Amino acid sequence: xxxxxxxxxxxxxxxxxxxxxxxxxxxxxxxxxxxxxxxxxxxxxxxxxxxxxxxxxxxxxxxxxxxxxxxxxxxxxxxxxxxxxxxxxxxxxxxxxxxxxxxxxxxxxxxxxxxxxxxxxxxxxxxxxxxxxxxxxxxxxxxxxxxxxxxxxxxxxxxxxxxxxxxxxxxxxxxxxxxxxxxxxxxxxxxxxxxxxxxxxxxxxxxxxxxxxxxxxxxxxxxxxxxxxxxxxxxxxxxxxxxxxxxxxxxxxxxxxxxxxxxxxxxxxxxxxxxxxxxxxxxxxxxxxxxxxxxxxxxxxxxxxxxxx
Amino acid sequence: xxxxxxxxxxxxxxxxxxxxxxxxxxxxxxxxxxxxxxxxxxxxxxxxxxxxxxxxxxxxxxxxxxxxxxxxxxxxxxxxxxxxxxxxxxxxxxxxxxxxxxxxxxxxxxxxxxxxxxxxxxxxxxxxxxxxxxxxxxxxxxxxxxxxxxxxxxxxxxxxxxxxxxxxxxxxxxxxxxxxxxxxxxxxxxxxxxxxxxxxxxxxxxxxxxxxxxxxxxxxxxxxxxxxxxxxxxxxxxxxxxxxxxxxxxxxxxxxxxxxxxxxxxxxxxxxxxxxxxxxxxxxxxxxxxxxxxxxxxxxxxxxxxxxxxxxxxxxxxxxxxxxxxxxxxxxxxxxxxxxxxxxxxxxxxxxxxxxxxxxxx
Numbered sequence: 001x002x003x004x005x006x007x008x009x010x011x012x013x014x015x016x017x018x019x020x021x022x023x024x025x026x027x028x029x030x031x032x033x034x035x036x037x038x039x040x041x042x043x044x045x046x047x048x049x050x051x052x053x054x055x056x057x058x059x060x061x062x063x064x065x066x067x068x069x070x071x072x073x074x075x076x077x078x079x080x081x082x083x084x085x086x087x088x089x090x091x092x093x094x095x096x097x098x099x100x101x102x103x104x105x106x107x108x109x110x111x112x113x114x115x116x117x118x119x120x121x122x123x124x125x126x127x128x129x130x131x132x133x134x135x136x137x138x139x140x141x142x143x144x145x146x147x148x149x150x151x152x153x154x155x156x157x158x159x160x161x162x163x164x165x166x167x168x169x170x171x172x173x174x175x176x177x178x179x180x181x182x183x184x185x186x187x188x189x190x191x192x193x194x195x196x197x198x199x200x201x202x203x204x205x206x207x208x209x210x211x212x213x214x215x216x217x218x219x220x221x222x223x224x225x226x227x228x229x230x231x232x233x234x235x236x237x238x239x240x241x242x243x244x245x246x247x248x249x250x251x252x253x254x255x256x257x258x259x260x261x262x263x264x265x266x267x268x269x270x271x272x273x274x275x276x277x278x279x280x281x282x283x284x285x286x287x288x289x290x291x292x293x294x295x296x297x298x299x300x301x302x303x304x305x306x307x308x309x
Numbered sequence: 310x311x312x313x314x315x316x317x318x319x320x321x322x323x324x325x326x327x328x329x330x331x332x333x334x335x336x337x338x339x340x341x342x343x344x345x346x347x348x349x350x351x352x353x354x355x356x357x358x359x360x361x362x363x364x365x366x367x368x369x370x371x372x373x374x375x376x377x378x379x380x381x382x383x384x385x386x387x388x389x390x391x392x393x394x395x396x397x398x399x400x401x402x403x404x405x406x407x408x409x410x411x412x413x414x415x416x417x418x419x420x421x422x423x424x425x426x427x428x429x430x431x432x433x434x435x436x437x438x439x440x441x442x443x444x445x446x447x448x449x450x451x452x453x454x455x456x457x458x459x460x461x462x463x464x465x466x467x468x469x470x471x472x473x474x475x476x477x478x479x480x481x482x483x484x485x486x487x488x489x490x491x492x493x494x495x496x497x498x499x500x501x502x503x504x505x506x507x508x509x510x511x512x513x514x515x516x517x518x519x520x521x522x523x524x525x526x527x528x529x530x531x532x533x534x535x536x537x538x539x540x541x542x543x544x545x546x547x548x549x550x551x552x553x554x555x556x557x558x559x560x561x562x563x564x565x566x567x568x569x570x571x572x573x574x575x576x577x578x579x580x581x582x583x584x585x586x587x588x589x590x591x592x593x594x595x596x597x598x599x600x601x602x603x604x605x606x607x608x609x610x611x612x613x614x615x616x617x618x619x620x621x622x623x624x625x626x627x628x629x630x631x632x633x634x635x636x637x638x639x640x641x642x643x644x645x646x647x648x649x650x651x652x653x654x655x656x657x658x659x660x661x662x663x664x665x666x667x668x669x670x671x
Contacts, residue, residue, distance in 0.1 A: 015506050019513050026514075030521050101514055124662075129346065129655075136654060139598045141646035142605075142622075145629045145639065152632075191595055194654065195549075198591040198661055205665060230556070234588045237552035241512055270517045278515065286513030293509060293548070305554045 008241035008294045012287065019286040020070065020279060024063055027270075027278050034079040034273045053079065066279070075283070080268065086280035087267060094284070096263035097249030100181050105246050107185030108192055111135065113235070115189070116196025120231070121223055123201060134192035138186030147183045147256035154179060180257045184250055188242055192235055200231035229303050236303065240296025244288040248281075332666070333583070340663040347659020350652040357649055361468035368459060372450075372466040373617035376457030381635040382406030384452040384460075389429060390445040404447060404457070413442070451641045455631070463619050464642050470614055471601045471621040472649075474534060476598040481539040483593050486546025487582065493547070494554030495577055505551065508544050516541060517610065524612050534613050538600055546592050553585040587661045594657030598650050621646045 033055070035046045050056045054065065069076060075086035084092075115131035122128045140289065141149070154160045203209065204227050212222050249263025269277035341347055365372070382388065386406050391413070393401040405413065407430065414422045414437065429435050434443040451460035493504040519540070523533050557563065558581065566576045582589075605622025607613040614620050621642050628639030 011502065011506055015509055015513075018510050022514060025523055026518050029525070030518060031525060045547050074611070083637065124344065124346070132654070132658070133651065136647075136651060139595070140650050141643070142602050142625060144626060145643065148629060148632060169555060194586070194591050194595055197658070198587050201375075201661070202587050202665070233556060236547045237549045238592075241545060266515070267517065270515060270521075278518070282515050286509070289509050289513045290506075293505075296548075297552075300552050300555075304431065306556050306559050 005294065008290075008297075013291050015290055016283055016286055020062075020067070021281055023279055023282045024066065024275075025059075027273070027275055028059060028062075030271050030273070034275065053077075068215045070283070075280035077276045078269075079274045080272050080277065086276045088285055089277060090262065090280060092298065093249070093260060093262040093265045094247075096259060097254070097263060098247045100177055100184065100253075100259065100261065101243075101247030101249065103177060104182035104184035104188065105243055107181060108188035108246075111185070111189040112192025113196050113232075114287075115193040116235075117200060117223060117228065117231075119193070119197045120200035120204065120227075121219070128197075132193065134199065135190045138188070138190040143183050143187055143250065143252050144256060146186065147180070147253055150179050150183055180259055183253050183256070184246060188246065191238060191242070195235045195238055196231060199234045200227050203227045203230040206230075233300055233304055236299050237297050240293040241289060243296075244285065244292040248285050248288055252273070329521065333666070337660070337663040341659055344659040344662065346655050347663075350655035350659065354649060354652040354656060357468070357645065357652070358472060359474060361465045365465045368450075368462045368465075370450075370459035370462045372458065372463045372619065376404050376453065378403040378405055378409075379457030380406065380409055380452050381455045381631070382408065382449060382453045382457075382637065383635070384450060384637050384641070385448060386452060387430065388445050388447045388449070389637045390443050390447075392441045392443075394439045394441070399670075400494065404445060406453075410442075413437075413440075446534050452480050452635075454627075454638055455635075458617070460641055464621070464624060464645055465643065467619040467621050467624050468645060468649075470618065471604065471646075474538070474604045474620070475597045478535050478538040478542060478604075479593055479596045481535060482542035482546060482596055483589065483602075484542035484643050487550050487589055488548035489543065490550030491554050491577055491585075493583055494551035495558055495573070495581060497555070497558075501551075505548075508547055511540065520607060520610055520612050524610075529615065531613075534604065534607060537607060538603055538611060542596055542600060542603075546589070546596070549588050549592055550585055553588055554581055557581055557584055570615065583664075583666050584619060586664050586666075590657050590661045590664065594653045597653055598646075601646070 005230070009037075033046075033050070034053075035041060036050050047056070053294065054062060066076070072306075073087070078084050078086050078089050079282075081089055115135045119128040119132050207225060209222060212226055217226070249261040249266070251263040251267045253259075254261045254264045262284075265277065266281040266285075268274070269281060341351075350423055352534060378391070379388065383406075386408065388404050389407070389410055391403050391405055393403070394402060407426075410421045410426045410429065414425055417425070425435060425437075427444050429444065432444050434441060436442075449459050449461065451464060454460055454463065455550075489504060489508070493501045516537075523537055527533055563576060563580060566580050573580075601620070601622050603622075604613050604620055605626050608615075608620065608623050609626065614623060624642035625639060628642060631638050
């Protein structure tokens with residue numbers, strides 16, 4: 001097991017290398033530069049800025065210098081935030097997205113798995129259609145619609161929380177983190193509910209469940225002890241990238257609630273052609289993807305004894 | 310061995326003892342027909358698709374025809390015709406909604422305005438300077454958008470785009486995702502590692518940058534939409550299928566298939582993939598709404614549908630911005646969108662049950 005994990009972690013190096021290389025050249029091919037939007041700057045100033053950041057040198061030289069810096073965990077200065085390095089921007093924005101994402105993940109998991117299990121236990125009955133329809137709400141109302149509606153209801157009508165902004169962790173009683181987290185969580189809950197229901201039904205029609213029934217194992221025990229393990233397999237496969245995506249921030253939700261998270265920083269960096277910040281956030285996201293796909297693969301192996309061989 | 314068993318004569322088989330086998334599809338259709346909710350989903354979905362195809366020809370408006378003076382009028386709001394007499398040529402005709410009629414007489418006092426509007430609303434022809442006001446027979450079932458375009462036509466025409474994009478891109482992502490995930494899971498080892506890390510790399514690449522790059526290289530092309538969406542949407546499908554294949558491939562029936570000497574592709578397509586079809590269908594029905602919403606994001610970035618053409622995602626996005634003043638601009642496309650998703654999901658659940666090879670054949 002440890003050998004497998006170490007092996008997978010070592011794969012991170014080539015994976016990140018390819019991601020960084022592709023992103024580096026892609027972002028350079030995209031027209032426009034980091035300073036082209038500043039109209040007041042004269043060509044001399046832009047030339048000076050380009051020279052200062054080394055953007056006037058040949059592409060391969062920039063690339064090698066960049067890789068050299070990355071190996072030393074130095075992702076360079078941000079062009080947009082001139083007093084901050086990329087590392088500092090990520091260190092500032094990521095904890096916010098992490099908190100919202102983790103809460104959203106818990107909400108999605110609790111709602112999704114409960115709805116899926118209840119639905120699978122009552123296949124094609126009222127208690128199948130009801131939770132499944134309810135869980136569809138998160139997809140039917142896209143985040144850019146659900147977000148403003150929640151803000152309207154909880155912020156302006158019930159006056160429970162400020163409509164937007166970020167207040168750290170010490171704001172009680174109704175923390176403003178809840179609204180973006182619920183918006184995000186409901187979307188993922190819909191996925192989890194449907195995948196759980198399907199996975200559970202796949203397992204419930206298998207022979208070992210019939211054996212358990214014949215032995216007189218009570219229904220709830222069959223459901224939660226025997227079927228849930230295997231039924232969650234497709235969910236867990238989905239959750240790896242989903243969790244990485246959640247904690248690295250959703251641009252739409254952060255925009256709607258005006259939260260200064262990583263998702264917003266990333267989109268801004270793309271539009272500002274802030275090359276070091278683009279590369280830094282992409283490398284960060286790539287690391288999260290590889291890490292949580294590894295976690296998801298391990299959990300799949302733990303849940304399913306048949307896949308270990 | 311052959312000589313040892315030769316003495317046992319097989320009993321002659323009588324024709325009426327043979328059970329007629331039914332194909333997987335025939336069987337599935339038979340089971341689907343008994344699932345009323347799934348059938349309801351199927352019929353409603355077909356109705357929506359048919360509406361989108363046919364009705365725009367009969368609404369009397371086109372999706373791009375603007376009527377600026379009408380502004381955003383509510384569904385079924387009475388509409389009035391203003392005829393402005395001109396010294397030369399044809400009189401100028403324009404349409405005004407009831408809610409905006411009062412603004413026409415701003416120089417008059419509040420009570421006068423109310424009285425005039427009430428008179429016109431009752432069907433009287435009212436003359437004011439060179440303008441004549443009268444009731445018109447025009448109706449906009451879903452109202453109009455801020456440019457005075459008929460919302461019903463726009464929603465239905467947008468539905469064509471959304472449904473086409475939703476299905477084509479989902480089909481692409483299902484094909485790639487299933488093949489990729491099944492191959493990786495079944496092959497295992499180094500092939501699996503390389504294939505899945507490749508998927509990780511694609512997952513981590515910045516989507517916005519790719520989209521901008523595609524636009525720069527190929528211009529605004531509708532087909533690029535499918536390429537861009539197809540490139541990202543198959544990754545989760547591949548992960549889900551791979552996980553299930555790994556769990557299945559160590560089971561006895563696959564060992565039996567291997568020991569019978571079946572070629573790998575036959576094991577994969579005939580024995581492994583049919584067993585994961587449940588997860589495939591469920592994730593495919595989840596991909597459709599995702600693709601439709603992604604299309605709205607792409608349209609916002611400039612790839613995808615361009616105005617005046619629209620799609621459900623774009624209409625919902627636009628509607629959510631005018632939520633406080635004209636809620637119908639959000640509600641009408643959202644109802645079509647949601648109804649389609651509900652139908653697809655019930656249909657997907659029904660198909661999952663019908664195509665499940667493990668379910669008892671009753």
